[in-house]
Amino acid sequence: MRQGLFRGAPVKISYRADLRDTAGNPAYAATSIRKREMALDPTLKRHPKQHRRILLHEYFHFAWVRLGNPLRAAWEAFLKAEWQAGARGEAGWSAEWRKRKLTARDIDLRSRFWREYCCESFCDTAALVFGADCDQSEVTLAPGRCRARAAWFAGKFPERRFSI
Numbered sequence: 001m002r003q004g005l006f007r008g009a010p011v012k013i014s015y016r017a018d019l020r021d022t023a024g025n026p027a028y029a030a031t032s033i034r035k036r037e038m039a040l041d042p043t044l045k046r047h048p049k050q051h052r053r054i055l056l057h058e059y060f061h062f063a064w065v066r067l068g069n070p071l072r073a074a075w076e077a078f079l080k081a082e083w084q085a086g087a088r089g090e091a092g093w094s095a096e097w098r099k100r101k102l103t104a105r106d107i108d109l110r111s112r113f114w115r116e117y118c119c120e121s122f123c124d125t126a127a128l129v130f131g132a133d134c135d136q137s138e139v140t141l142a143p144g145r146c147r148a149r150a151a152w153f154a155g156k157f158p159e160r161r162f163s164i
């Protein structure tokens, strides 16, 4: 666990090839919140910065489920305002491919796809904000937007601590 960022029961980490996400696509990580475990692709061991980013992203999935509704709603509102302002790009591919498929209707209805996007964007953004030593090659969001997101995290989590 990193730098006191997370607190909670341990999460078991293992390495396994040929991981798939819930849609059946190849993935670098497969996480079970309920079982408190994550499996990572062993090739990540050869790419430390990407390894750290993915690990951090997965830890933030645990943080997201414990965040509570008010904070999740605040993040949704932040992303909605960003979307309405026409912001393009994202903090990572996981959020970005979802964002590209979003429609105004998803947002109006708070569809499952929109809520998934909000979760992935939270994890990708947190990995950017708290992962100074991580790979940032997937970041396509404009620097000003990244700073605004970092300011959101600083405002909501001044102690930089997340329950997982």
Ligand SMILES: [Zn+2]
Residues within 6 Å of the ligand: 057, 061, 094, 120, 123
């Ligand atoms: Zn994710």
